Amino acid sequence: MRYREFVLSPYGVIKIKSLGYNGDLDALKTGLISALSKNVSNTVPAASTTVAGITKLSSATNSNDETMAATPKAVKAANDNANGRVPSGRTVNGKALSADITLGAGDVGAYSKQEIDTALNSKVAGVKQTGPFDATAGALLINGAWGWGGSGYNQVWTAETFLTWARNAANGSRVFRNDTPTPYSKRYGSGVFMRAGDTWSLISVGAIAGGPDVNGVRISSGNNSGSETQSYELWTNQNLPNPISASEFAGIPLPFPGAVAPPGFLTCNGQAFNKTTYPILAELYPSGHLPDLRGEFIRGADDGRGVDAGRALLSAQGDAMQPITAKWTMNDMTADKFVNYPPAGALYIDRTALVNFDATSTRTNTGARAVFDSSRQTRTANETRPRNIAFNYIVRAA
Incomplete structure (x- = not known):
């Protein structure tokens, strides 16, 4: 049996072409689809902005192509982007947000x-x-008023001239320099003069090296009536005639009222120290140990005077006291059977046990013993000491 092939024409009319058929429907279906595909490819144009036809789908959101159609994904991305933007109808002080805008002071x-x-x-x-x-x-x-913000101004004042000026309430606070040394200001040093109510003060700072009149810091104050006038010197290494450095201070025992030595100091308790770390102490105490001054008094070395001869520096000395002597005149033949001169002071009679006077005495066991006890006259203890106050001895460690 013979059948015809179906073909779609540009006008939608189906033409039947003779086709052999052997009873296979799947083959017939495949042939029909093939015929339709060929006809569409040959007769339907590609779509454009002016011609209807077949178009390709795209999810791009940044393309300028006009031959492809947007997918729902591309449409959603574009919609989300639009929702996050400021509406075109918004303005700032009447200026549209369609482009960059410039705001002036009046706008805000x-x-x-x-x-x-x-x-x-x-x-x-x-x-x-x-x-x-x-x-x-x-x-x-x-700018520059009263010396502030400018170069100040110079004066050549004596002490009397300065005080007259300082006590005048019409003269306000200012910055100046006095080229004459006075007890109240440094020579050639800048000074800040301050007035408040009926009082004044001056801080004068020395500017050059030299003696105390040109270096250091001097602070003066007083009142307008002149009943109060003071001047203070701040001593520094710049105006001290012979300043003492920390290293020169090292090793000198100092009485300290605290239980723990402050930073930079060591307690004189016999402790060892690092001779490398503290070379000055090592020179003064070659043994590498500080003297133990706990409970001790410091005594000046004899140094040839002859009062305490024969002692080396840093040598210890035990306690001692000068001899105490006493005399007691006794006579066993006196009428009262006791002494002619009764004991006094540190001497007393012990009658708890009677003794013979001597071998030829006619009195037996009627003599009395004399006892010497210094505590009857002085304060006593198990050591000899003067009155004192306890301190910790410390030394500067350097």
């Missing part, structure tokens, strides 16, 4: 520079200082 409710300058000048024009020493209340300080 602020004054412009010109408006601020005009307002400020109108406020202060009448109260500026007329000169560097204008003391008008409320006046705006100009």
